[in-house]
Amino acid sequence: MSTQSTTSEYVDSNGTAIRVVRSARRKKTISGAWKQNTMVVSVPVGLGEQAERLLVADMVKKVMRKVVAGHSIDPDAQLLKRARAMDAELFGSQASPAGVRWVSNQNSRWGSASLHTRQIRLSDKLRPLPQWVQDYVLAHELAHLVEPRDGHGARFKAVLARYPRVHDATIFLSGVSHGYRAAERATPNTQPEIPAPSGDTDFDDFDDEDFDDGDLGSIGSRVLA
Template sequence: MPVHPSTIEFVNDSGTPIRVVRSTRRRKTISAVWKESTMVVSVPAGLTHDAERILVLDMVKKLERKVARAVVPDADALLLARARAMDAELFGGRAAPASVRWVGNQTRRWGSASLRSRRIRLSDRLRGMPQWVQDYVLAHELAHLVEPRDGHGPRFKTELSRFPRVHDANIFLAGVSHGYATKPYATSGGASGAVPDAAGLPLADDDDFDDFEADDGDHERF
């Protein structure tokens, strides 16, 4: 009687690496777990090849469906974690944002901050942009929480200058805003009033971020 190998490995049609382990201690049950990006399926050693093949493929499909249904990380929770890490690194934790969320209804603002509730909202138009551009907008709103009474004044700008790519991000966002403004049927606003820098390129206008309401100290534009 031929001796079958105790372990076989293959890759299924969906590209999943699979290792089948034949165990003499198993009699009726099979199990599957992920180990270092490989699906390991344990089966009874006494199974016929046909039975083993059917049971293994069925178990793999079940586990793949389970993984597909797994909860996707909360994008807002990840954004809040990023904001708190940046706050610690750039501002020594002084901004202390209470919540940070992506929103879809900020069509004329890249971001906004509420000084009373310490909430930050970022336009989801940023989500397809480079990470350092997203982080710049986040740093801009965090700087408002650090300097809540300075608007876009010198103390605010001093805090924001802690972010290493302020100038680059301003130019990037100004270009994007200009693109929105020149598209047919685009809403007015964005960087149309931006002041060019020394190279003749427009810089992002402060109006692209938030409004300062003197009566309640909030920067909000939802």
């Protein structure tokens, strides 16, 4: 049985992103906290698989009840705060987003941005995914506001490259899209439409009003890149 600290991440059946931290320093107790849209549960190293699963599930329920009970912060306001912090750190505040919000009607796009209003919209299908993946999509839309006339050209890519995990996030989103589409083929008409990932080929068309409204083509569906 391993005595080394390890970490694993997954999304449970309720769509909650969970990170299990198995700590060699933790001997008997477990703890849980809601951090950056992820449930982080710390457990002792050496728990059996079944015991760990039951303890983690119980801790998730307890913490989520507190999160729901105390959920008075506007999630869109939090998203805008994150966007402005990323804009300052990565782009010297050149993007200047006027607003950022979660939306439920973007079933074929991960995100979109409007030059006219400087509003950014993120699909709520991103919410269960890790923070760094959400931040990649947010950085992508901010980069459009920094380079509004370049589409997905060289200048745009150079700006987006300031986000440190472009490659990792692209692969992650590709895997999410592929997994959902595989499930949809196995059980037709039961799975929601899932956005295709953002990549580096055949990106969307856009105009001054709304970016990311075209076809990505990498997995054969429309994107929101």
